[in-house]
Amino acid sequence: QLxxxxxxxGLVQPGGSLRLSCNAPSGFTLNRYxxxxxxxxxxxxxxxxxxxxxxxxxxxxxxxxxxxxxISRDDASDTVYLQMNNxxxxxxxxxxxxxxxxxxxxxxxxxxxxxxxxxxxxTVSS
Numbered sequence: 001q002l003x004x005x006x007x008x009x010g011l012v013q014p015g016g017s018l019r020l021s022c023n024a025p026s027g028f029t030l031n032r033y034x035x036x037x038x039x040x041x042x043x044x045x046x047x048x049x050x051x052x053x054x055x056x057x058x059x060x061x062x063x064x065x066x067x068x069x070x071i072s073r074d075d076a077s078d079t080v081y082l083q084m085n086n087x088x089x090x091x092x093x094x095x096x097x098x099x100x101x102x103x104x105x106x107x108x109x110x111x112x113x114x115x116x117x118x119x120x121x122x123t124v125s126s
Contacts, residue, residue, distance in 0.1 A: 002028055002115040004097050009120030012087055018122060020082040022097030030073070030099060034059075034106035035080040036113060037071060039093035039122075046096070048108025052080060059105040065091075087124045094119040 008020040020037070024030045036051040050071035051060045058071050070083040080097060098113035100106075107113070 002033075002099060004030075004099055004115055004117035006095065006097050006117040006120040009095060009122045011123045011125065013126050014088060014124055016087050016124070017083070017085045018087065020084065020095055020097075020120060020122075022080040022082075022099075022117065024078060024099075030078050030080060031075055032101050033099035033115070034102050034104060035071075035073065036060075036098045036106055036108065036110075037069075037080075037082045038096045038098060038110055039091075040096070040119075041093045046110045047093075048110065049095075050082060051106030051108060053105045054103060057105075060108045062108060084122070087122075089124050091122060092124050093122060095122050096120075 005023045037049045038046045040046040049062050052071045056073050068086045073080045096119045099115040100113045
């Protein structure tokens with residue numbers, strides 16, 4: 001299990017964009033990890049948004065973000081990104097990346113992953 005590191009959250013106006021990053025801790029690499037992005041608001045279950053396999057192919061998108069969010073990975077920088085466009089107030093949440101060392105395609109189920117980050121806050125408000 002790894003303690004992943006998210007960054008890139010912040011305050012953005014409706015219709016704006018943010019790009020979140022997910023990195024491995026120092027001395028480790030994500031290149032054999034399928035990665036998923038999740039979000040959670042207080043009182044609600046953690047919601048799976050997107051996943052990507054170790055080859056860089058997105059494997060799942062939630063209907064709530066399809067067409068607005070894009071997951072990608074850059075092996076050179078060992079980073080997995082979540083590009084978020086046309087953000088809405090209902091996208092306000094703490095966003096997490098999660099990983100699992102595997103050749104499998106990834107999942108939108110939080111139970112499938114065994115490595116998590118601490119989360120980064122995204123607030124969409126005017």
